[in-house]
Amino acid sequence: xxxxxxxxxxxxxxxxxxxxxxxxxxxxxxxxxxxxxxxxxxxxxxxxxxxxxxxxxxxxxxxxxxxxxxxxxxxxxxxxxxxxxxxxxxxxxxxxxxxxxxxxxxxxxxxxxxxxxxxxxxxxxxxxxxxxxxxxxxxxxxxxxxxxxxxxxxxxxxxxxxxxxxxxxxxxxxxxxxxxxxxxxxxxxxxxxxxxxxxxxxxxxxxxxxxxxxxxxxxxxxxxxxxxxxxxxxxxxxxxxxxxxxxxxxxxxxxxxxxxxxxxxxxxxxxxxxxxxxxxxxxxxxxxxxxxxxxxxxxxxxxxxxxxxxxxxxxxxxxxxxxxxxxxxxxxxxxxxxxxxxxxxxxxxxxxxxxxxxxxxxxxxxxxxxxxxxxxxxxxxxxxxxxxxxxxxxxxxxxxxxxxxxxx
Amino acid sequence: xxxxxxxxxxxxxxxxxxxxxxxxxxxxxxxxxxxxxxxxxxxxxxxxxxxxxxxxxxxxxxxxxxxxxxxxxxxxxxxxxxxxxxxxxxxxxxxxxxxxxxxxxxxxxxxxxxxxxxxxxxxxxxxxxxxxxxxxxxxxxxxxxxxxxxxxxxxxxxxxxxxxxxxxxxxxxxx
Numbered sequence: 315x316x317x318x319x320x321x322x323x324x325x326x327x328x329x330x331x332x333x334x335x336x337x338x339x340x341x342x343x344x345x346x347x348x349x350x351x352x353x354x355x356x357x358x359x360x361x362x363x364x365x366x367x368x369x370x371x372x373x374x375x376x377x378x379x380x381x382x383x384x385x386x387x388x389x390x391x392x393x394x395x396x397x398x399x400x401x402x403x404x405x406x407x408x409x410x411x412x413x414x415x416x417x418x419x420x421x422x423x424x425x426x427x428x429x430x431x432x433x434x435x436x437x438x439x440x441x442x443x444x445x446x447x448x449x450x451x452x453x454x455x456x457x458x459x460x461x462x463x464x465x466x467x468x469x470x471x472x473x474x475x476x477x478x479x480x481x482x483x484x485x486x487x488x489x490x491x492x493x494x495x496x497x498x499x500x501x502x503x504x505x506x507x508x509x510x511x512x513x514x515x516x517x518x519x520x521x522x523x524x525x526x527x528x529x530x531x532x533x534x535x536x537x538x539x540x541x542x543x544x545x546x547x548x549x550x551x552x553x554x555x556x557x558x559x560x561x562x563x564x565x566x567x568x569x570x571x572x573x574x575x576x577x578x579x580x581x582x583x584x585x586x587x588x589x590x591x592x593x594x595x596x597x598x599x600x601x602x603x604x605x606x607x608x609x610x611x612x613x614x615x616x617x618x619x620x621x622x623x624x625x626x627x628x629x630x631x632x633x634x635x636x637x638x639x640x641x642x643x644x645x646x647x648x649x650x651x652x653x654x655x656x657x658x659x660x661x662x663x664x665x666x667x668x669x670x671x672x673x674x675x676x677x678x679x680x681x682x683x684x685x686x687x688x689x690x691x692x693x694x695x696x697x698x699x700x701x702x703x704x705x706x707x708x709x710x711x712x713x714x715x716x717x718x719x720x721x722x
Numbered sequence: 723x724x725x726x727x728x729x730x731x732x733x734x735x736x737x738x739x740x741x742x743x744x745x746x747x748x749x750x751x752x753x754x755x756x757x758x759x760x761x762x763x764x765x766x767x768x769x770x771x772x773x774x775x776x777x778x779x780x781x782x783x784x785x786x787x788x789x790x791x792x793x794x795x796x797x798x799x800x801x802x803x804x805x806x807x808x809x810x811x812x813x814x815x816x817x818x819x820x821x822x823x824x825x826x827x828x829x830x831x832x833x834x835x836x837x838x839x840x841x842x843x844x845x846x847x848x849x850x851x852x853x854x855x856x857x858x859x860x861x862x863x864x865x866x867x868x869x870x871x872x873x874x875x876x877x878x879x880x881x882x883x884x885x886x887x888x889x890x891x892x893x894x895x896x897x
Contacts, residue, residue, distance in 0.1 A: 323879035328886045332867070335889055339864060352893060355842040356861045360754035367767045368749070371774065375745050379775045712875070715804035718811060719759075719851040 495581040495639040506565035511650030525553040543648040554642035581635045588628035595621040758858035773799035793869035845895030853888035
């Protein structure tokens with residue numbers, strides 16, 4: 315510390331007197347005696363600290379100022395009372411914490427949305443034609459609402475709602491009594507991870523085809539973070555139980571409901587009518603052989619044509635009713651949930667590879683960068699408000715302190 | 723083996739040692755400075771203790787580029803003393819400066835020395851608080867004009883002028 319430093323801007327006389335003062339302060343023998351005496355008197359005027367205080371402070375300094383109450387020696391309460399209260403008001407602190415939390419939540423949400431938008435595809439598969447009973451199944455579906463004369467028992471309503479315990483997949487429906495025609499419908503609700511949605515959807519189609527069934531309609535909407543698919547399948551009733559069992563093994567079964575409608579009456583009615591019409595045709599043919607007049611022959615021929623048309627129609631009707639019994643309609647709804655990256659091994663995603671690790675690391679970096687960006691977006695305006703406020707508070711505090719001197 | 727022992731020993735805390743040296747070199751002057759502002763021995767002791775405790779807690783923040791350690795501790799002591807003055811003003815605890823018993827005893831002592839001290843004391847009492855503080859910063863703290871300028875937030879020449887004016891007033895009052 316240079317005590318003899320004087321500013322060159324000072325008046326030379328003032329600078330000289332300040333130099334003399336500095337000399338007196340440092341005990342320079344060349345200092346003016348009057349000034350040296352003044353320095354000594356002023357210094358002696360101030361009383362020194364009490365010995366007890368000094369000893370206590372020495373100890374505290376040696377101990378590194380232990381916290382009050384934490385050690386054997388505690389500082390007098392008077393000093394603690396004079397300590398300025400920490401001006402950490404809860405409002406700004408809570409606001410800042412809330413801003414950070416909101417930034418994090420928003421950033422995660424925004425990044426999640428961005429990830430979802432990356433791979434959204436909608437695929438509609440055409441029904442596969444040519445399978446056994448395809449046309450019949452379609453017709454049977456159309457005819458289902460107009461089935462007023464279901465004879466026998468009707469197993470009703472679709473089973474457990476989602477969230478309830480699903481019935482065992484593939485459990486066979488009650489076998490109808492021999493000779494009765496029963497229409498079966500099954501609804502299967504499956505859930506898988508988002509990344510496997512498309513694979514499971516493909517498996518549904520392949521399973522149906524391998525069972526000799528047809529996919530009447532399908533709609534697959536697969537996205538990176540989820541998606542859904544819906545299928546309307548028609549499966550030979552003989553293969554229905556096995557097919558449902560295999561479909562249930564493709565993903566987690568949320569619900570499975572099965573219903574049966576006895577359509578024996580419809581079938582018997584159509585079959586009887588067909589039989590009667592055929593009998594009528596045979597009778598008409600026999601009568602035609604014995605007909606003598608032209609008018610009689612013409613009348614019989616017209617009747618035969620009509621009977622043949624009726625028979626063709628009835629045969630189609632019987633075929634359709636039989637197809638409803640021979641094929642089971644399976645409605646499959648498939649839901650993909652969660653991130654496609656979250657597939658585990660059991661879900662068929664395969665073992666975790668270095669590539670997955672790199673992808674995960676990249677994803678973490680992306681999220682971190684996003685969080686940082688959004689935090690900055692929050693922090694910058696906040697800082698623009700807080701910094702001037704802090705500066706103003708500091709200036710105000712300094713002014714108040716200076717004013718304290720004026721009040722003495 | 724010796725090396726192992728040397729490595730096992732904790733490294734000396736240079737910051738603590740530097741603080742101890744600062745404390746021993748300046749504690750009496752800090753107290754005198756605080757007393758000059760507060761004219762209350764108990765309050766001066768409290769401010770002194772508080773200043774050193776704050777300095778100890780913040781010793782990691784000391785920047786030699788901004789001034790000497792002595793100027794730094796006196797800056798902390800000044801803030802503590804001014805806070806104490808503000809607290810007093812709010813509570814109106816002390817409307818007048820109490821007579822220091824030790825000083826009173828000193829005045830009562832006969833002799834030229836005691837008379838001269840009494841004269842200086844009276845002269846100091848005629849100064850306003852800002853001039854008294856400048857005298858304290860110069861006579862007790864021994865700060866340079868540059869350090870006083872840093873402390874008061876003024877230019878160095880302004881600080882020198884203020885110090886000169888205060889000392890001149892004191893000398894005139896003593897005459």
